[in-house]
Amino acid sequence: MVPEQSSPQVREAIEELQLYLSDVLPPLVVADTFKLLLNFPASLVASNIQSWMAARYRAGSEIRVSDYFFYAIKKVFLIGQFRLVPKDPFSGFLEELKSLVLGYCPQEERETLQRNMDRLGESEAVSSSVDALIRQNSGGGPLAASSGPPLTPEDLRGLRRFSLLLDQIARRMPADLPGPGASPDPVAEALATAALTSHSSEDFERNLNRLRDLGLDIETTDVFRTLAASLPGWIPPKTPAPGPEAAGEKTAGAAEPPARESPTLEAMRRLVAQPEDPGEVARRFNEMVKAACERFNEGALPQAVTMLDLADRIVGEKRVDPRMVDAVRHKGDEALDVERLRRYAEAQKHHALLRRVLNFFAATNPKGLLGELLREMKRERRKLILQLLEVHGAPARQEALDRLRSAFGQGEGDERWYFRRNLLYLLRRIPSSQEGPPSEEDVDTAVRHAVLRFPAPLVKEAVANLGQLKHERAESALVKLLDDLEKMLIKPGQSTYDPREIRLLLDRVVAALARYGTAKAHLAVVDHGLKKKAELGDTIARLSELAGQDLSEDAETVDRLLAALKANSPHKLFGIVLHQNDNHARHLIEALSTTPAPQVRAALEGLAKRFPALEVGRVAAKAVATLSGPAQIPETPYETRTGDMDPFGLPALLQNLAGSGLTGLLTLRDPKGELTAEIALKDGKLKSCEARGLTGEQALYQLLERPAAATTVFERPPPDRSEGPGAESLLEIPPLCLEGMRRYDEFQQAAALVPDDAKLKATAVRPDPHPGEIDGIFVNGLWNLVSAGALPRDCEGALTADAYRIRRQLAHWVESGALMST
Secondary structure: OOOOOOOHHHHHHHHHHHHHHOOOOOHHHHHHHHHHHOOOOHHHHHHHHHHHHHHHOOOOOOOOHHHHHHHHHHHHHHHHHOOOOOHHHHHHHHHHHHHHHHHHOOHHHHHHHHHHHHOHHHOOOOOOOHHHHHHOOOOOOOOOOOOOOOOOHHHHHHHHHHHHHHHHHHHHOOOOOOOOOOOOOHHHHHHHHHHHOOOOHHHHHHHHHHHHOOOOOOOHHHHHHHHHHHOOOOOOOOOOOOOHHHOOOOOOOOOOOOOOOOHHHHHHHHHHHOOOOHHHHHHHHHHHHHHHHHHHHOOOHHHHHHHHHHHHHHHHOOOOOHHHHHHHHHHHHHHOOHHHHHHHHHOHHHHHHHHHHHHHOHHHOHHHHHHHHHHOOOHHHHHHHHHHHHHHOHHHHHHHHHHOOOOOOOOOOOOOHHHHHHHHHHHHHOOOOOOOOOOHHHHHHHHHHOOOOOOHHHHHHHHHHHHHOOOHHHHHHHHHHHHHHHHHHHOHHHOOOOHHHHHHHHHHHHHHHHOOOOHHHHHHHHHHHOOOOHHHOOOHHHHHHHOOOOOOOOHHHHHHHHHHHHHHOOEEEOOEEEOOOHHHHHHHHHHHOOOOOHHHHHHHHHHHHHOOOOHHHHHHHHHHHHHHHHHHOOOOOOEEEEEEEOOOOHHHHHHHHHHOOOOEEEEEEOOOOOEEEEEEEEOOEEEEEEEOOEEHHHHHHHHHHOOOOEEEEEEEOOHHHOOOOOOOOOEOHHHHHHHHHHHHHHHHHHHHHOOOOOOEEEOOOOOOOOOOOOOHHHHHHHHHHHHOOOOHHHHHHHOOOOHHHHHHHHHHHHHHOOEEEO
């Protein structure tokens, strides 16, 4: 039975005809298409040849209208030449088609077209492109046969999908077409599909031309920008490899991680690696890296990281000329916005991703940044470089340590002492990954720079490092520095430092010793503080540095401080208050204010009771309250964390909670304060989830498929109120997030083909379920809704299923012809 001319089968045959004329489909694939079209008047094919020609013809081009028409007739002729259709009906069909096409041709070119068509049987093959045809003077010579790898079923499905996306874009041009970065972006999906269905640069260029024919101004450079903007704003979580005992086992209820990466990312990879010309590969590689830098500058850090990771993989495949890779790595960082770098460096939560961006470029990896730090003279720029080195963490620390191994005056850049000061600062800011006591190398480095013949700022930095290193040699070095500085002030003629500079160094050394926490360090601070020598400055004021230390176990230090406090406190004689030195007493009280020893408490309470109206009494009363304060703070029944989450922040948040093995309830609220989801965790695993009318895994998937900004609150009950072990099924978070991200990618593809407001109409084609869908009740319910005129977004609200399943099924029906856009 021959279908109606308006049927989906005929419509699909016309689309395949267009693909065949555009050299996308080979003759063998469209054999059935021509068998179907032979049942209709030749005018149907002729009018579509005219449409095909009109979409490609450019006024002023060397290629004439008659050239296009002849090329199309040659392509149709080839179907008969290869005996892919019955000879008799095809011969008559071809003759009628030639006559009709001749009528479409401009009068001044008809003679040329007729002459070429008369010679049609002289050649046994057809050229591979219109350009090749023109180079042969419009068919005046032997024509090469079309070549290329055979199309797979997946290729054919992609080509069909590409045609449907073009139709969707054409329907929405120009006013209703969403801008770049929209979700979903049909242009980005069309570009990705075009790349994935192309086997060569020529194929891709032909696909681009089909988009240009719709009025879209797209060049190869724009392709990477458009695809980059459509990438999701997250990085998939990494799941740890299972141990030997878990090999071959699967967690109950855990979703399988995706078998492939984002189709958009795969499209980028093919675009770069596809060309045969090494120069073109290098050019596209450079364009992709530039697009990644643009996304970085626009605040899309995860998208930039995703693209630069892809660039690293492409480099590993050795598809790009190493010289070009080297040039990009050494110059590409210049495109990164400095202010954006600073903002990311200042936020700890961005460091893990920022580190991956910095490591891609030679100038921003640890070696490159240290080299720039040595050369840079501007203070603000140096500050940024140090922030970026902190982002690198352990590798930057090791590079700094390597640079500091040589003695001062023997290393590169030593004439600029502030370079060494910056390196010491890095050692202090980046904690060592080594557990236990500090390494001997760290101690050696700090001690070698804590020498009073070096510039004072360099010595100050070394002192700060020594204060962090809980090591006997570091402590001894600080005590010796304290003694040397006192001697310098007492005998100023032996010093090259200004006395004010020496006192500032004294402040640093005393503060470092006070925080050291050992009896030796405490006694050194007390010895210095109780010295009454004007040359040393206000020594007793430096005793305040002991505040924050519990000296209860250091009886000698406590006794000396209490004796000094008694000597400097007021006392009464015959009812008259005799003041000693209230200022000294205040500093001594501060030194003892965090030592809850009984004798200290008694001394402070006595001062507060006897002198409530004096400054000394008030300071003592405040210290007593501090000692008693912690016991008065009630315990909070719940540990609560709150924050704002960007649309793509949920996987990272869940990953952090899961990695900490936490138990509690995570709630999400929209910008209006409405509750949108509740996610219960137990020991870092998913216990339950409710969101947008769904529960369990489907609810979590829905949150990932339709990401939205939210305010988050995580409440964690204390251990004694936590639930005991139950029989409920607990699900691992990372595999669920990976599955949700995969669904997001496929949802974007389906939603580009079937947007929220698409008006769909049922055809005569049987509506089969998607191969991955096993719920017949769901399929029937969805078909009843959409065939009755419901919009895709209405279907999401009416069915108990996540958006991905609904849109995937609708897209399947559109691709199979069971539904068509109206």
